[in-house]
Amino acid sequence: DAGVIQSPRHEVTEMGQEVTLRCKPISGHDYLFWYRQTMMRGLELLIYFNNNVPIDDSGMPEDRFSAKMPNASFSTLKIQPSEPRDSAVYFCASTGTGYSPLHFGNGTRLTVT
């Protein structure tokens, strides 16, 4: 079990550029979550999927953010265009059922200058 794999680990980009974060959940897990972590707001749930279908995206900040899950083993979170206030650590997590513990990836630290 390789765990949840996220890439890249670090991303530095300039304001206005497109950023794509990637996540590979644990095989067999049906739920995938994207979180954003900042000092001020803690761990915010952005969106979650069940069986590749987005269930709740009410946490997505605005239209600049989009997430997809084209298959059971891959998800992306895209920010276009990026802004300095998007700087944060973005975590992906997966779980087998809705009430089972979450398994987090190592996160992507995004810096937008």
Add this chain to the structure above:
Amino acid sequence: GQQVMQIPQYQHVQEGEDFTTYCNSSTTLSNIQWYKQRPGGHPVFLIQLVKSGEVKKQKRLTFQFGEAKKNSSLHITATQTTDVGTYFCAGPRDQKVTFGIGTKLQVIP
């Protein structure tokens, strides 16, 4: 907004002292989960409580779930430097898992 509120937000303790963090929800929770995040790391699952009034222990850590299933606490006895990190509670609701702001624990050797 956050489903659960957590206090305190920060806590500094001398090594060997006890530590407690509290988690409160305005609504009844089906269960509550606790996670620990080391500095620079990712949240790691510690424990899940399901039953009203449930108490679980993991070595020096004691977890409680309130009778009304609206609050929970994590107590660490005789803290060690390895306890440093941020402790989060999470209240899953309809498979949606939202976290408290966390309590950042600093242990002074």
